[in-house]
Every structure is written in structure tokens, then in C-alpha cells.
Amino acid sequence: xxDRRQRxxxxxxxxxxxxxxxxxxxxxxEELAARYGVCFGFAGIVDVGGTLVDPAGNLPVPKILGHVxxxxxxxxxxxxxxxxxGALEAIRSVPxxxxxEATPTSLRDGEPARTHVLEGLRAGCHVxxxxxxPFIWDYRGIMEAARERDRxxxxxxxxxxxxxxxxxxxxxxxxxxxxSVEGILNGTTNYILTRMHQTGCPYEExxxxxxxxxxxxxxxxxxxxxxxxxNKLLLLANRVFRAGLTPRDVAVEGITAVxxxxxxxxxxAGRVIKLIGRIDPAADPARVTVGPEELPADHPLAAVSGSExxxxxxxxxxxxxxxxxxxxxxxxxxxALLKDALRISLYYDRSFSRSS
Amino acid sequence: xxDRRQRxxxxxxxxxxxxxxxxxxxxxxEELAARYGVCFGFAGIVDVGGTLVDPAGNLPVPKILGHVxxxxxxxxxxxxxxxxxGALEAIRSVPxxxxxEATPTSLRDGEPARTHVLEGLRAGCHVxxxxxxPFIWDYRGIMEAARERDRxxxxxxxxxxxxxxxxxxxxxxxxxxxxSVEGILNGTTNYILTRMHQTGCPYEExxxxxxxxxxxxxxxxxxxxxxxxxNKLLLLANRVFRAGLTPRDVAVEGITAVxxxxxxxxxxAGRVIKLIGRIDPAADPARVTVGPEELPADHPLAAVSGSExxxxxxxxxxxxxxxxxxxxxxxxxxxALLKDALRISLYYDRSFSRSS
Numbered sequence: 011x012x013d014r015r016q017r018x019x020x021x022x023x024x025x026x027x028x029x030x031x032x033x034x035x036x037x038x039x040e041e042l043a044a045r046y047g048v049c050f051g052f053a054g055i056v057d058v059g060g061t062l063v064d065p066a067g068n069l070p071v072p073k074i075l076g077h078v079x080x081x082x083x084x085x086x087x088x089x090x091x092x093x094x095x096g097a098l099e100a101i102r103s104v105p106x107x108x109x110x111e112a113t114p115t116s117l118r119d120g121e122p123a124r125t126h127v128l129e130g131l132r133a134g135c136h137v138x139x140x141x142x143x144p145f146i147w148d149y150r151g152i153m154e155a156a157r158e159r160d161r162x163x164x165x166x167x168x169x170x171x172x173x174x175x176x177x178x179x180x181x182x183x184x185x186x187x188x189x190s191v192e193g194i195l196n197g198t199t200n201y202i203l204t205r206m207h208q209t210g211c212p213y214e215e216x217x218x219x220x221x222x223x224x225x226x227x228x229x230x231x232x233x234x235x236x237x238x239x240x241n242k243l244l245l246l247a248n249r250v251f252r253a254g255l256t257p258r259d260v261a262v263e264g265i266t267a268v269x270x271x272x273x274x275x276x277x278x279a280g281r282v283i284k285l286i287g288r289i290d291p292a293a294d295p296a297r298v299t300v301g302p303e304e305l306p307a308d309h310p311l312a313a314v315s316g317s318e319x320x321x322x323x324x325x326x327x328x329x330x331x332x333x334x335x336x337x338x339x340x341x342x343x344x345x346a347l348l349k350d351a352l353r354i355s356l357y358y359d360r361s362f363s364r365s366s
Numbered sequence: 367x368x369d370r371r372q373r374x375x376x377x378x379x380x381x382x383x384x385x386x387x388x389x390x391x392x393x394x395x396e397e398l399a400a401r402y403g404v405c406f407g408f409a410g411i412v413d414v415g416g417t418l419v420d421p422a423g424n425l426p427v428p429k430i431l432g433h434v435x436x437x438x439x440x441x442x443x444x445x446x447x448x449x450x451x452g453a454l455e456a457i458r459s460v461p462x463x464x465x466x467e468a469t470p471t472s473l474r475d476g477e478p479a480r481t482h483v484l485e486g487l488r489a490g491c492h493v494x495x496x497x498x499x500p501f502i503w504d505y506r507g508i509m510e511a512a513r514e515r516d517r518x519x520x521x522x523x524x525x526x527x528x529x530x531x532x533x534x535x536x537x538x539x540x541x542x543x544x545x546s547v548e549g550i551l552n553g554t555t556n557y558i559l560t561r562m563h564q565t566g567c568p569y570e571e572x573x574x575x576x577x578x579x580x581x582x583x584x585x586x587x588x589x590x591x592x593x594x595x596x597n598k599l600l601l602l603a604n605r606v607f608r609a610g611l612t613p614r615d616v617a618v619e620g621i622t623a624v625x626x627x628x629x630x631x632x633x634x635a636g637r638v639i640k641l642i643g644r645i646d647p648a649a650d651p652a653r654v655t656v657g658p659e660e661l662p663a664d665h666p667l668a669a670v671s672g673s674e675x676x677x678x679x680x681x682x683x684x685x686x687x688x689x690x691x692x693x694x695x696x697x698x699x700x701x702a703l704l705k706d707a708l709r710i711s712l713y714y715d716r717s718f719s720r721s722s
Contacts, residue, residue: 034393041543042541046540046541165617173687178530182705185704315664327528333534335685337683341683343683346684348541
């Protein structure tokens, strides 16, 4: 029997983030029920070859994870697998409270996640997204669809994952006016720059070290050219400042041209070079820029080292608030998805909160 | 005519924090209405000599501030002043949505704020408190009264003011388990220790400098003996971990015994001495301790210098999250009160949200 406090999830994408999310939510089921009076079950899990379906929301996640980690395709899981059932059909046919978007998606056009998200909203789901793509290209369109159906969209996982950025801006700073946003939002580039400062090595050597440690990807261009930082800032600007920006509207410079000589001169001046993403909310629309900047040693982002991330908000009434840390991992992204699921269940979805 | 999105406030205490709150809320009236669809008006302002009352919630705050800053007593303000009308009578007779507690209150027993808060809840008000006293001595009793009337209690202003602590723990980390809390929660002691590290001076000299700069009070004992830090942690422990603790349950050591020699030895070892407040949530009930600790240079709180504050949460699924900064001023406390007022209006008070 399904607990009436249960919210059913339709998970799209069963890669690292999707599996980490399924595992986390399942492991925490009792803890969440006790602490928040909410629990989550999976009504559908969509992967490339098909879908697992249980309309009651009780897919046996531990067994499915064992099955998949044993090398088998999700859709072959006995009893629940529907080989060939694709994402769009699943969204239309599997009843769920939340659609969780974690499919491999292109940052060039936000697809297929954008289509999934819109279709999920039309089907009456709240949306949680680990993907940035839909929201850098079509933020306004998606939010309009969400408003029409009175559904919520959770973007924490897409905006620096376990490092709280959106929720600090929207909740912790509520009522204050944000005068500027500055962030170190990409762990890979911060790691490379930190090593260049520590050892004097050239960029290429810092990159190779980061790749060796699994911090940088084999193709690091999204990170080192500044676009990962820019995309996170776009989400922040679109959400917090209603900027309606796309990647066409931002000025982005990465770290590939930062030389050991430039690092040395900064260090001699007691300064540090960081890849800083910046939002100027006073511009209309808000202006987003990304590039290497020299920070004085007492700047709150100057001490953010290695693969750590941080964001700093200057406000009118609260002063400057800086947040740093947070797992950069599938688990961190999963935890951010779960956080949004909880908050939407507890605060947004009032009919649910009231009846429980 | 009163806007139907308006929430009426009964402000108790018209000192630095109370006046900063009245000014901030009044100055931001249009901004808040546009951004949140909520606005706030004052139905009552209580000071030692009496009360200003306008049941419609339209007390003319700018004029009242001018009147008071011109050296006159609030209750003498023409048309609205009620000399001799005390806090309890005001709470019982002035209809309001929120009671805002900012009276001078003893930390020895939490009075008179505790009585005001309980009476406000009985009268059907949500409560916002800049005072810690009621919540270090009678947290459970007050929350029981709040539950009985289905009212909310906002404690941000009492728990490090503009530095978000409670809301990071409750909202930004929702769904994760907090494994430890460490904080530098008192600006005065952090300033003194920072100067001792920078100059090698003894504690007394650091204190005198802080007093000269207006950072330390003439009687600094609450700060330097660690109790301000302890009281903030008690609020965090009681709220986030439902610990039910009072000042009798905490082990507190201040910084008065920290010697230049101890600072020097720490520095030579590449470490830094900070006054650290700590919650161990795994103990039952959660354990709160305050005392000087030697931190390694790469500890996220090691770089928090001068009068800055910070809090760091270690979690199971999000890693470590550290927040720093925030005005330590009446404006910062006012902004924290406003934040809670907004959040309660938007999320808690559902009947209001729905109708607006």
C-alpha cells in the first residue's frame, strides 16, 4: 500500500546522477518520513533503452541498482521493465508528482531535456532538473508553462549542485536587494589556477594534473573556456533577477590564456587570479560576465582554493554574504535534487502539506 | 485604505533594532509589494513609556522616527500615542499578524520578552524575535504554544542576524543530515583574536582596541566569556536538532585566558586560534560547547578574520558548506526580522498566500 504522504517520482536518465539520486532517496526514505513527514517513491525510471514502470510508485530501487550495476540494461529488469518505452511516452503515461530531469542533454540547444521538462509540466508534474540546458536557452518559456499549471521548477542541482546558490539568494537574502553576485563556480578551473599559484606551473601542466586526478574531464573545454561558470550564472540571473538571458547575452573568457608570468605578477602584488563569474543586477537586463580577475588577498573569494566553489552576494541591508563548499559529485547533485523535492513538497504544494 | 496584501506588525521595543526595522520595512514597502506581493504596516509600536496605536496598520513611521530622533518620547506622538499603555495590554488589544520582539530583555531569564512572545502567540500572532532570551530558557514551551495556535516563530535575527545560520541549516541543507556545526559567531572576540595574531599583543590590548573602535561594548563580558556564541548555538541546537537545551547544558570557555604565548605557538605551527562554538548533533541531546580552538590554516573558518562571523556545516550528502559575512548591526538584525516576516507570509501563512 502506498503511504499517503508519498510523492511519486519519474526519473529521466539513469547515469551517475540519476543512480545517485535513486539510491539517496531510497536510503533516506525512513529518515525523511520521520523528519519531514514526506517520502518519495519511484513510479518510473527512464533510460536509453526503455523504462521501468510501477504506477504505484514502489519500484524496487535497490534491486534495480544491483541489476544495472551488474551490467544489465534497466529495461530488462523483470516485472517492471518496458523495453522501448521512451521518455515522452513515459511522461505522458506514468502518473507522477515530480519529473526529475537527468538525461544526457546538449548544452547547444538544451535538448532533449527541454522537451521533457515542458511535457512534464503539461502532464502536471513539478520539475527538478540536474540539466542546465533547458534553462539557459528557454527559461521564460519553461517558467510560463510552469505558471500555467501552477507547478514548481527546482534548479538547485543545475546551479552548482550541493553549493547553495539559488536558495541563498531567494531565501536567506529574502527582502534584501542583491547589489552584486560574484562566484567561483567551477571546481576544475579553480583547481588549475590554484596549482599555477602554488607551483608556478603553466596552464597545460595544471590541466594535466587535474585530469590525472579525475578533476578535469578528458575534454575540459566546457570548464576551462568558462562556459560551465557562465551557464550557472545564467540560471542564477534568470531565476533571481528574472533576466531572461541566453548564452548569446554573456561575455565569457576562460583560463586557457592565463600565463605563469601573469600569475607571478599577481602573487608578487599580494593578489590572486581566479576565474570569476559576475552578475550586475543593476544593468537592465542583468549583465553576466565571466573571466579571470585579480583579487586582493582579503577578498572573500581569494581563499577559495583547490576544486572548491563559492558564491558571494553583496546586499543593501545584510552586507556581504559568502557561501562556499559543497560536494561536486553525483551525490552532491542528487542531494540538491532531493532538497528541491522536499522544499516543493513542504512549502509549494500546499494541498499536500495541509492534508498530511 | 489598507492593502489586502498588507500584514500588520506590532513592534515591541523602539531602540536601535526596533527603529532600524521600522525604517527598513517602511523604506522597502513598494519594493516588497512589487517583488513579493506582500507589504507590511505598523499597527502598534511599544516603548517603555507607552504605545503608538493604529489598528488599521498605517502608523506614519517616517514622522514617528523624526519625532523620536528629535528627542521626544514615542507615546507623545500626536494622534496615535497612548502614554502608559504597556506591552501586555498592547498585545491583547492591538490586532496584528506579527509580533516583533525587540525589547531590552535579560539573558538571565528571558524576560520580559518570553512573556510577550507567549502572549503574542495566544493572541494569534506569528512571532519574530531579535531576542535570544526566551528561546535559550523556554524553547520547548514557546514552540508548544506556537503549535497550539498554528503560528510561526522567526529566529533569524536572534541567531547571528544577517549571517544566515538557521535558514541555511533548515532550507539550504534540507534532506541532508548535519554531522557537525562549527561557528565563529561573535564578531568582538574574533576581532580581538585576529589582532592578537597580527600584532602579538595581549588580550587586554586587543579588547581596548575593539572598545575604542566601537566593536566591543564597555562591559564586554557576554562576548569575551563566550556566552553570546553559546546562546546563538543554543538557538541553532534547539531549532535544528530539537535539543531542548538551556544555558545550564553547555560547556563554555571564553577568550580571556588566551595568552600571547599561546597565540605565538599556534602561529609558529601554521595554525590559528579562534573562539569556536560547536554542536555535536550525534549526541543525545545534541551537545553544545564553546571555547578557543587551534585550527589548521586550511580549515574553512581559519580565514574568517576581524569582526566577521561564519558557520560551517558538515553534512552526509552535500559535503561541507560554510557561510560567512553579514552585517553585525541594527540594520542587519532588522533585515533578518524582515526576511522571516516575508518567508512566513509567503510560505507558512497559506491562506494569505492563496488569496493574494
